[in-house]
Amino acid sequence: MAVKPVIYGQSDRPPRGDYAQAREDYTCDQQHSTYTAQDHSTYARLYARQQALLPGLACQGFIDSLPLLGATDTIPRFEDINARLLPATGWQLVGVPGLIPEVPFFTLLSERKFPVTNWIRTPAEFDYIVEPDLFHDLFGHVPLLFDASYADHIQAYGKGALKAHALEHGPAQITGAVEMLSRLYWYTIEFGLLREGGQCRAYGAGILSSSGELAHSIRSPEPARLPLQTPADLLHCMASRYKIDTYQNPYFVIDSFDALLALTAPDFTPYYRQLQVAAA
Ligand code: HBI
Numbered sequence: 169m170a171v172k173p174v175i176y177g178q179s180d181r182p183p184r185g186d187y188a189q190a191r192e193d194y195t196c197d198q199q200h201s202t203y204t205a206q207d208h209s210t211y212a213r214l215y216a217r218q219q220a221l222l223p224g225l226a227c228q229g230f231i232d233s234l235p236l237l238g239a240t241d242t243i244p245r246f247e248d249i250n251a252r253l254l255p256a257t258g259w260q261l262v263g264v265p266g267l268i269p270e271v272p273f274f275t276l277l278s279e280r281k282f283p284v285t286n287w288i289r290t291p292a293e294f295d296y297i298v299e300p301d302l303f304h305d306l307f308g309h310v311p312l313l314f315d316a317s318y319a320d321h322i323q324a325y326g327k328g329a330l331k332a333h334a335l336e337h338g339p340a341q342i343t344g345a346v347e348m349l350s351r352l353y354w355y356t357i358e359f360g361l362l363r364e365g366g367q368c369r370a371y372g373a374g375i376l377s378s379s380g381e382l383a384h385s386i387r388s389p390e391p392a393r394l395p396l397q398t399p400a401d402l403l404h405c406m407a408s409r410y411k412i413d414t415y416q417n418p419y420f421v422i423d424s425f426d427a428l429l430a431l432t433a434p435d436f437t438p439y440y441r442q443l444q445v446a447a448a
């Protein structure tokens with residue numbers, strides 16, 4: 169059964185993926201045999217360039233787990249990664265045709281299934297692509313799914329987001345709850361920094377999969393690097409709009425994945441109400 173494609177933000181062109189092959193839950197097969205020699209070469213070149221940039225910029229957990237992706241000169245098979253990931257943290261990768269709607273996305277996360285786009289960018293997009301592709305999803309997100317605490321955090325986010333969606337669309341009608349949580353996702357899972365041995369290191373997938381933003385996020389004097397430690401910091405983070413097509417400013421810095429998990433464990437309903445009032 170075919171599902172409808174999804175477009176976030178404004179775009180002149182239709183979404184790339186083949187949504188006709190997706191199941192009701194928006195997952196689809198990786199279809200590894202359909203990758204061309206050029207696709208494999210694009211992956212290998214992106215991997216090599218990005219790996220070389222990691223020392224001193226990426227957090228240690230990411231560097232340690234990256235080899236668990238397996239093949240570096242061809243696109244790995246999701247099933248081969250799953251054979252290692254499932255026993256490690258109970259997560260598994262599932263293929264998706266690209267961006268999927270929020271509820272199916274959050275549902276997969278809440279089930280410890282991480283959606284990975286099954287197509288890779290063209291050589292013309294080697295340096296920059298707005299929407300997530302296989303390289304972003306796999307290289308950026310998957311290594312840290314081998315970290316138990318990070319893995320738990322992503323599932324908790326999925327569950328919390330389903331709850332936010334219900335609060336927004338149910339009788340409580342708390343407007344903007346999903347948007348507030350999306351901002352938290354953006355400033356942590358996508359563009360988060362982690363303090364390690366007194367130094368800032370990247371753990372956000374959008375940074376780790378970007379050749380330019382990796383050094384920028386750590387070394388540039390330009391962006392603010394704000395703490396994300398207290399409930400007040402959390403509120404500030406969820407009140408901060410973000411841009412999807414430039415380097416981030418500010419970045420938010422956590423002390424550990426355990427600290428992030430603890431900070432985000434309480435019921436968010438009072439936070440949503442407070443921010444809703446502030447925005448009104
Ligand atoms: N779908 N495939 C995919 N990948 C994402 O990162 C993603 C998505 N759908 C929704 C979504 N992200 C956003 O709502 C985030 O703010 C959570």
Ligand code: FE
Pocket residue numbers: 300304305308309358373374
């Ligand atoms: Fe991402």
